[in-house]
Amino acid sequence: MADPVTVSAAVGWGISAVGWVVSPIITNLINKGFSYLDLGSRGRSAKLNELENKVSELRRVLEAVEESSVRDRLEPLLDRLKSAFYEAEDILDDVEYYHLERQILFQPDDKFRRNWMKKLQSALPECSCLKKQKSTGRSSTSTSAPPDVSRLALKRILDKIENIINEAHKVLPLTNLPGYTRADIVSSSTRSAVTTATPPPVVIGRDKDRDDIIAMLHENVDDIQPGSGSIIGIHGIAGSGKSTLAQLVCASEKNADNFDLIMWVHVSQNFSVRTILTEMLEAATGKQCDNWNNVDILERNLEAELRRHRFLLVLDDIWYDGENQQELQKILAPLKAGKAGSKILATSRNMDALLALGAGRCILISDMDDNVFLKLFMHYALEGANIDDQDRRIFEVIGVDIAKKLRKSPLAARTVGGQLRIRLNIDFWRDARDRDLLNQTMGALLWSYQHLDEQVRRCFSYCCIFPRRHRLKRDELVTLWVAEGFIRTTEKVAGSDCFRIEKGLQGVIIPPGVRHLSIETFDKKMITEKISEMESLHSLIIHGSDIDMIADETLFESMFTRMRKLRVLRVKTFGFKQRKELSFPNSISNLKHLRYFGFATGSTSTCKLVLPRTMTKLYHLQVLDFGYCRELVFSSEEDLCRLTNLRHFIASDQELNIPNFGRLTSLQTIPLLTVTKEAGCEIQQLAQLNKLRGRLQIEGLENVESKEAAAGANLAAKKGLKELVLVWDWNDESCSPDFQAEVLEGLCPPMELETLEIRGYRRSMYPSWLVGQLLNLNNGPKFLNQLKLNRCSPLGSIPQQSELFTDLRSLVIWCCSWDSLPDNMERLKSLEKLELLPPFQIDLHIS
Template structure:
């Protein structure tokens, strides 16, 4: 009976559950859950895309056939390459090379659209070059660097006819028969291959000509161009750019006949940044346009909004982007969050890339070095330029305006740069926001921006009453670059659980709240030049993922938190203040693999030589010029100097 009753009870519960009201509630809850799942999948899809969306540039349409180049050139329409042409021809004729083999190699390297092919064509067709070489060969390589295809193409260029040989060995023998004992010039245009083994196989086959034979390679990738000598092709000057544009835009007309367009034309030329491809494209675009308003539309348009049928700029640049690995694409495209002509610091870029998860997962000790490799690769591929070493440990660069346009074309729905007096339209989900062009008085978040809850990066953000609640509601935030925090950091900052990068440099804060230590994912914490900061959180030793702690210029800081040695991921620590008690002593530095600069203060708190040695500064190979400071009296001078000598054998600054 009891069993039957239990079964009846269970049946009645099931029936109650599947009653009409419960079914409706269940459906509503499941609908909301499914919607949340769809939104999350959409967010993930957006995060990992970093490529052109549907309906934009079709890379398949821009096929190899369209990228084919030949050796012919119309010299009357070339501007600004006379000096470079002269330099390369002089090198060819005198055969200045460190290579003792019969084949010397010369590389022309630069970003897409600079005119590498045109420069090679000018050299190839020069009368002195024609008379100097018995044989001249031109081959367009592009994506296809298969050795058999190249050998066949070289033979066909020599014979001016088709070659039916398909096997490698007979192709090599056939080519060597044709080259042996002859002085030749071979141009390999638009090379992308970086495989050294394939290069060696090709070079070995070509080592049969008369001494003085030359190979010229044009490429966008510096790694390929690591042969001597190398020519890094530059942009056109302002005058050269204007001459080229005039020829395209005005045709046979004199500029005076359309003088009202000249000033607009010069603004369009500035937009091109000295890149011949862009100048030619925009000059041709406005050639058929007769009115001032039509020219202004071109001047004010973003590159990606220009008519696709007449715009070859982005497809040409897109080839470089297309050849990047996925993590390099993400790191490059993210840089458009900064404004044009912005000076980019390598260290900051790497920290931002790490915070956003763009660097493939490595151990904490390897992440930074992998980021340096990404930075160098983007430099080698001409995505970054104007690289400078400002001082040891500080490397900066810039992006060419057209490269910035390329990045914006990829990320324009994910990145927003706020500017004074400009309304921002939010299209889709915004992930990254730059505030650098506005002051705290100018900041105003429109209704669309107030609804945003998807931010991953807030860079150069301005702290004010209007903005603070907005930032703290961004629960997925990974980067908060937070300037001019007035008096205190809100305790609720611990709600930003995903935060990996926090910069509050130059703020007037006195104490960093203990709740900051709940940010367990934090990798970078910058508090440089917070002159009033007198205390760091006691529980900082629990922030196990912390890799960078910047406290330069924090003159009011008198001690370090206990147990800094437990931060085993810490790689950069600008200042360490030595204490007397255990957990505050200089021995806390022993297990930290620090790099860049380090200043050790209150050195007089070091008790003896054993404690001094325990810091193991000599074993920190990536540390540059440690600075050692202490309140040294005459009585203690010799003892303190001995401690310093024992701690580090590098340059000592007291």
């Protein structure tokens, strides 16, 4: 494993120190904190703008720092800033917890709770928070002031953050970075590094790519208008040379007469339409433009100027986030005024952005030839070096091996070559060659990491807490990121936040400031005596264990009592040898910040898990994951509907027994749902759970009272559902086949449903939403791939007007009579698989 010194030497110190600390993330946190304090909107805005400028300046300087003598002074400041950031997050989380608690305790639709709270308020002293809220007449759902303790703590930590930023800011003038003045930094604080049309002094290996693109630009110069088929795109990973290639094209075209105007505009990730249009007008006129507040006037002026020209416009560094396509089109609108033959050349890291822009051709930038790449790398590593011929030959031999590890990344060649150029020491070069730091794909990852969005950096670095070769599951990882608040692999990019213990604590020194910890080899003593002392932990993940030691209430009591800042607590075990029941202690309510609580057991586990009443106070909780536990018991099921932020309730083979579960409107994943006739457990509770996705199994449909009640479940609005299982009790004859048909008619699923399974249905009639015409887009699934029938009566022939089975590829019939197959099977023209299970005992595959 490469040591931190080698990491800094190879890729620049900035990658490990800057990260997400000095980024918009911290100014967003400061803004959120200010909103809870008694600062007027004008004062808050002014102070925030001042801090944003300082943070932006700090970030851009750090990105340029490599061997500055002030590096050692800045790094401790950044560590303190990161620690203060986490502390502020904890305090803000406390504040939000209090607000959630008030909202839940004052729910307007709960008359009993409202009356009970009124009585409680009348008995409370005047100084209490609840009494204060009543006396000031504030709504329970408003952003009311947090308790005084939290307010003071919040003010203290925000002052601390501001002081650290100011202290770091005072160090910046000492950097003396050549060509990097404070004026340059401040003027560009709202944009990322801006490129120009001028190529670097030396460009190696891009002549053919340049000529190919120029040939495309010269095609159809008389009949294509800008904005139609005139956009050519170049895409590739960060640092692959896209902008340099576009610069070469511009330089070549300046010496030709194909375009009388060449413009270059750097777009960047967070662009403003007005800013981009202003830069276009300035590039077209060669003059500084007025600060147009009216975009319409700006567009008209740009159109008037472009009517005089056949232009080439380069839009460098296009980004697409799935939502800004309309903004991209606004950029293109005035360009249609240009003369025929005008062209647009765009660069982006991914093809989707170019397609969103409307590119007619998208070109993936090519890899360099091995010899050409070696020449490029040696240019950055040795060009102009004052060394004798013998040393140069040695450096060149070592350089060949280093270049092979850089995966032909021009950015890697420039970055690593530049670092080696200022360290012309043969031992250092040999050490860099022999390290794994640059090997295989790691080099490309490190270079790309520098250019990731700050939010993505936090998500990426978090992955290092998982063991080597750990199989990451997409949904599981995303829920962990969400729990940690990262969504709005190596130690090399994780900094000091993340740490992994692989084989016990012996000889392991845990760095101070660790917030995310994973443990592969479980040791109770390690948890109770060492890990529990880490009171600032945000994540604790304990990987697989098959010993009973983990099923110990005292172990969890220790964690719940001392590790109160946890956002993620996840224990994965394969089962228990002796222990048959585990009761979690009441102290779990101390984990007010907890988002993800997982105690996932294997499929062979027989342990019963008992959760205390106090769990209903975990208002931030988003994920409950209990794997394959044999039995799950909540001490207070009726109060679980307080967990209004719960998104995923994972418990295989368990029923969702939460009265009034319809209040949990954030739910996306739920276990088996059994509806009853009891109040709060009816099928209508599903009405507002429109974020459900994946698989939904509903049992107890014999308890649905009417077709209207079934329609009240509003299944059609749950567009994220891919699989739906509808179950009647085959042995319950109180529900007639005709009534079953009415209920099924009301259970119309969403259009995007892919798999439908029906169990215990005793009527032969299809619901109208299953056999309606394809053109009727209002009801029923349109792209059904799989239909399963289990213990159902024979269904009739597929109606001639039905086109809904057009995409059906799999038909599965279980435990039905022989005549369950429709008699016009020939209509299933897309069918690939037919399964007939007992009593058929036949498995047919149709190709």
